[in-house]
Amino acid sequence: MSAVVSRRTFLRTSVTATGGLLLSFGWDGPAPLGAQPATLQPNGFVRLAADGTVTIWSKNPDMGQGVKTALPMILAEEMDADWSRVQVRDAELDRAKFGGQGSGGSGSMREEWDLYRNAGAAMRELLAGAAAETWQVPRASVRTERGRVLHAASGRALEYGALVMPASRRPIPQAPVWKDPSSFTLLGTRVPGVDTDGIVHGRPLYGIDVRLPGMRYAAIARCPVFNGRVASVDDAAALRVPGVRQVVRIPGHENPTFLMPGVAVVADSTWAAFKGRDALRVQWEEGAFAAETSETIAAQCATLAATPGTTVRAVGDVESALASAARVIDVHYEAPFLAHATLEPHNCTADVRDGHCFITGPLQMQTSGARVVAAVTGLPVERVHVQATRLGGGFGRRLLSDYAAEAAVVSQAVGGPVQVVGTREDDLRHDYYRPAGARRLRVGVDAAGHITAWDCHLVNISRNAYRRGDGPPWSTETYGLVAGVSAAIGPDLELDLVPWQIPHVRLRYSEPRTGVATGAWRAPAHVANGFAVETLLDEIAQTTGRSPVDLRLELYGTTRALPAAGEDPTPYSPDRMAAVLRLAAERGGFAQRPPEGRVRGLAAHYTFGSYCAQVVELSVTPAAGTAPRRVTVHAVTCALDCGLVVNRSGLEAQAQGGIIDGLGHAFFGAITIDRGRAVEGNFDRYRLIRHREAPRAIDVHVVPSTLRPTGFGEIAVPVIAPAIANAIAAATGQRLRRTPFLRDGYTLG
Amino acid sequence: MPEIVMQVNGRRHTVDVDPETPLLWVLRDALGLVGTKFGCGGGFCGACTVHVDGAATRACTLPLARVNGRAVVTIEGLAHPVQQAWADLDVAQCGYCQAGQLMTAAALLARTPSPTDDEIAAGMHGNLCRCGTYMRIREAVRRAASLAASPGAGVAR
Numbered sequence: 094m095s096a097v098v099s100r101r102t103f104l105r106t107s108v109t110a111t112g113g114l115l116l117s118f119g120w121d122g123p124a125p126l127g128a129q130p131a132t133l134q135p136n137g138f139v140r141l142a143a144d145g146t147v148t149i150w151s152k153n154p155d156m157g158q159g160v161k162t163a164l165p166m167i168l169a170e171e172m173d174a175d176w177s178r179v180q181v182r183d184a185e186l187d188r189a190k191f192g193g194q195g196s197g198g199s200g201s202m203r204e205e206w207d208l209y210r211n212a213g214a215a216m217r218e219l220l221a222g223a224a225a226e227t228w229q230v231p232r233a234s235v236r237t238e239r240g241r242v243l244h245a246a247s248g249r250a251l252e253y254g255a256l257v258m259p260a261s262r263r264p265i266p267q268a269p270v271w272k273d274p275s276s277f278t279l280l281g282t283r284v285p286g287v288d289t290d291g292i293v294h295g296r297p298l299y300g301i302d303v304r305l306p307g308m309r310y311a312a313i314a315r316c317p318v319f320n321g322r323v324a325s326v327d328d329a330a331a332l333r334v335p336g337v338r339q340v341v342r343i344p345g346h347e348n349p350t351f352l353m354p355g356v357a358v359v360a361d362s363t364w365a366a367f368k369g370r371d372a373l374r375v376q377w378e379e380g381a382f383a384a385e386t387s388e389t390i391a392a393q394c395a396t397l398a399a400t401p402g403t404t405v406r407a408v409g410d411v412e413s414a415l416a417s418a419a420r421v422i423d424v425h426y427e428a429p430f431l432a433h434a435t436l437e438p439h440n441c442t443a444d445v446r447d448g449h450c451f452i453t454g455p456l457q458m459q460t461s462g463a464r465v466v467a468a469v470t471g472l473p474v475e476r477v478h479v480q481a482t483r484l485g486g487g488f489g490r491r492l493l494s495d496y497a498a499e500a501a502v503v504s505q506a507v508g509g510p511v512q513v514v515g516t517r518e519d520d521l522r523h524d525y526y527r528p529a530g531a532r533r534l535r536v537g538v539d540a541a542g543h544i545t546a547w548d549c550h551l552v553n554i555s556r557n558a559y560r561r562g563d564g565p566p567w568s569t570e571t572y573g574l575v576a577g578v579s580a581a582i583g584p585d586l587e588l589d590l591v592p593w594q595i596p597h598v599r600l601r602y603s604e605p606r607t608g609v610a611t612g613a614w615r616a617p618a619h620v621a622n623g624f625a626v627e628t629l630l631d632e633i634a635q636t637t638g639r640s641p642v643d644l645r646l647e648l649y650g651t652t653r654a655l656p657a658a659g660e661d662p663t664p665y666s667p668d669r670m671a672a673v674l675r676l677a678a679e680r681g682g683f684a685q686r687p688p689e690g691r692v693r694g695l696a697a698h699y700t701f702g703s704y705c706a707q708v709v710e711l712s713v714t715p716a717a718g719t720a721p722r723r724v725t726v727h728a729v730t731c732a733l734d735c736g737l738v739v740n741r742s743g744l745e746a747q748a749q750g751g752i753i754d755g756l757g758h759a760f761f762g763a764i765t766i767d768r769g770r771a772v773e774g775n776f777d778r779y780r781l782i783r784h785r786e787a788p789r790a791i792d793v794h795v796v797p798s799t800l801r802p803t804g805f806g807e808i809a810v811p812v813i814a815p816a817i818a819n820a821i822a823a824a825t826g827q828r829l830r831r832t833p834f835l836r837d838g839y840t841l842g
Numbered sequence: 843m844p845e846i847v848m849q850v851n852g853r854r855h856t857v858d859v860d861p862e863t864p865l866l867w868v869l870r871d872a873l874g875l876v877g878t879k880f881g882c883g884g885g886f887c888g889a890c891t892v893h894v895d896g897a898a899t900r901a902c903t904l905p906l907a908r909v910n911g912r913a914v915v916t917i918e919g920l921a922h923p924v925q926q927a928w929a930d931l932d933v934a935q936c937g938y939c940q941a942g943q944l945m946t947a948a949a950l951l952a953r954t955p956s957p958t959d960d961e962i963a964a965g966m967h968g969n970l971c972r973c974g975t976y977m978r979i980r981e982a983v984r985r986a987a988s989l990a991a992s993p994g995a996g997v998a999r
Contacts, residue, residue: 157936157973285932292937293925295877295917299938302876310871335860362859363880364867436881436889436938436972485879485938486972517882742932746975750935753974776886776970785963787976 133257135219135265137190138212139168145240145254147174150184152191152208153201154457155288156487157750158806159743160201162287164209166739170279171213171272174253175240181287186459186479194481195458197492197613199701199804202739206801214269223260224251239278274737274799283742288483298483300455301514303442308510309338310363311503312370315355315523318379318769319608322354327374331358334372336365341506343499349610350525350560352469352498359507363514382608383769387529390766391427393605394531397552398425402601405567409597414546418537422633426534427831428553428621429763431527431614432520432771432779437485439515443500446509449476450501455484457491465494466501488754489613493525493560518774525612526764526771528554528570530605532625537597542637544648546597549574553621555604556611567602572618573700573811574600574626594648608769615754616807619700620814624759624832627696627815632828641695641819642678646671670699672796673706673732680794681708681730690716691727694820698811702803703735704796707752709788709816713824713839720838724821726756726788729813734796735805741795744805748793751809757782759814760834760841786841848909850875851919861907866890868906869916877917877941881970888969891942892916898949917941922948927986935973943969947983956987
């Protein structure tokens with residue numbers, strides 16, 4: 094069995110029903126013995142073939158954030174590979190080769206930089222050394238360039254492919270020397286995504302495209318009320334639906350982020366599975382939260398906000414400082430549940446056989462996904478094999494692996510390969526939502542307009558408590574709540590942010606209880622917290638007659654004055670924060686008078702090691718009067734610093750996409766709870782931003798840097814909503830303190 | 843069950859499944875053409891857009907019976923400058939919606955060979971992109987229009 098597993102390959106060709114060749118997915122048996130072409134593979138990340146083809150594995154999956162292009166670029170740069178000869182593969186789960194695998198927390202650039210550079214540098218050193226040996230010249234006299242080793246003195250050159258055999262006899266360098274960034278030729282350029290050709294020709298790339306021989310399709314009925322259970326099932330009508338094969342009870346797991354209870358209908362096609370599922374008659378035990386509504390949750394938050402809460406962090410004496418402040422601004426913010434709405438619906442394919450489980454699907458986190466599948470199947474984790482496909486969006490939804498667990502338990506019951514597919518209604522009504530909550534902030538200002546006291550009471554449902562995580566319930570909810578007035582002093586980029594420029598600060602927390610499932614949503618907690626902090630700073634600036642830029646610069650301070658940054662290679666830097674703010678303000682014309690009928694707004698934020706500031710220019714029609722008022726976003730100027738730029742095209746795409754995502758959810762995004770259920774079931778009610786509503790222009794400006802790269806998949810998101818709200822306040826005088834803005838009569842267009 | 847005869851990407855198919863089945867699932871599960879994507883099942887997102895007799899159509903809400911005797915083109919059968927333009931501008935992020943975006947864009951350019959930005963926005967309004975690639979889509983439609991207008995325009999295939 095182990096031979097089968099170790100020799101499996103992911104991609105294979107097969108003949109489709111239409112007679113054409115289809116690049117398909119699957120777990121194959123042993124490769125045929127004999128005729129293996131010579132290759133050089135010093136590590137798990139890269140392989141060089143004698144024909145010069147370079148294969149690079151992306152250890153983490155791509156959900157649109159671009160790592161499948163960016164990680165191989167790092168390796169190709171260090172190796173001096175010819176990018177046109179590089180092909181990229183999605184890595185299967187393999188701890189020995191790749192370590193922990195998964196894309197999350199904007200971490201791939203920050204965390205895999207060393208691995209990919211080392212892997213590329215080792216390859217380059219092997220090839221350069223082999224060429225020098227072949228030519229009998231000193232190693233120092235040869236250099237590498239675009240897939241070749243060159244010896245300038247003699248004018249000789251060898252293609253990399255020709256060096257496979259001599260290089261394979263050399264010891265693998267353990268600490269290869271990295272290139273100087275000044276010699277980079279690939280990093281920082283615009284490189285199209287490596288799956289582009291497959292995407293524009295409709296080739297199978299995604300989990301939902303997996304087709305295995307003998308594979309069945311399954312749809313799952315889940316209790317409409319969160320935390321409910323199956324009481325009884327009448328499956329007679331479902332089994333009469335043509336194409337339906339079997340009905341499987343899913344008991345669920347004690348950890349609801351692993352596996353929810355439900356009833357699966359297994360069929361010969363996706364459509365038959367959906368129809369069979371609709372024909373099920375299930376009695377549900379609705380549980381303790383069947384009367385819950387959005388209003389009861391909001392009322393609970395309001396009640397808790399009036400309590401002292403648990404003090405999470407305190408510096409100085411906030412109450413005394415507030416009592417002696419020249420002015421106190423006391424405001425209340427609200428945030429709704431948000432769905433992730435990945436455009437590729439919930440799906441995964443599993444094949445449990447011979448004591449092994451093969452998972453092929455859109456897993457964001459292969460390593461933790463395998464643990465979840467092991468927990469629900471009872472198999473040892475070493476017998477859970479994961480091949481992540483391309484993901485049709487993530488946005489935090491696929492940090493959990495419940496869909497892989499579902500596919501695994503249904504396959505286990507069926508005894509063959511099964512693809513579980515969810516409908517859009519399944520996705521929107523059974524998501525692990527961005528937690529709803531409220532924030533009360535009280536800020537004291539002295540007579541000169543300086544902030545002297547900052548008191549925040551966060552009343553937010555805890556996704557950490559929901560997932561049964563270690564640590565206190567607030568540990569996932571306080572991110573960025575005082576960022577912009579804070580500094581990182583420890584290794585954790587999010588949790589150790591502490592205020593340092595305001596003398597009296599207190600952060601309090603209260604946990605509302607709900608049945609609603611919660612999880613991480615792109616830039617978790619930063620979106621709601623950043624909105625409160627950045628709109629409040631704007632309000633303070635306006636109230637005290639100060640410039641919103643100057644007020645922020647004062648709060649940032651300087652890097653020189655910051656306490657030591659600990660072990661983190663990318664510590665928070667007030668100077669970098671200030672630089673992006675200045676850049677956005679300058680390029681966005683924040684100090685200049687906007688064109689007639691338009692206003693500008695500004696916001697800035699720090700997330701996961703990256704810095705972003707944005708200036709928006711918009712108009713509101715009508716400028717005064719009653720709802721609905723239409724907001725037209727004419728331009729967004731985005732300044733960012735994420736260290737050295739790896740792929741400029743991908744970086745600009747993430748900035749544009751993050752801004753559009755944040756903008757759409759700020760205006761439209763909300764999941765309503767009624768009778769313990771999520772109301773919105775499709776895009777007619779859960780409204781996503783559309784083409785006509787997008788900004789007319791988004792300009793992205795990058796601070797040049799040679800510092801270690803950090804991620805940019807999330808940082809643009811929390812900045813746009815407060816920048817828009819601040820501009821709307823400038824246009825109308827109205828301060829928006831909750832999303833979606835549609836609830837306060839503002840729409841986009 | 844009555845047999846349905848249709849042409850898909852230039853090939854004639856005789857399909858013997860429930861005629862109420864949406865075309866989307868016939869393409870994906872019966873014919874193995876998985877390039878056409880399932881996004882919402884209600885005609886709201888456009889991920890499943892195909893051409894039926896040349897018109898951009900939502901395959902997720904179109905019963906197979908209504909395709910009888912008609913010609914369907916899916917992303918696998920598309921050969922149009924939009925594909926080159928999408929690649930040139932690196933439009934895709936996750937890429938899941940892009941088959942539908944490309945089919946809609948190709949149909950838009952067939953009707954309006956040189957669209958204004960407003961016409962692009964209106965023509966593409968029914969196609970959601972969850973990643974927010976709208977800026978590049980707009981630019982790529984413009985580029986495809988100019989590729990199509992120039993002699994010897996490349997066909998991405």
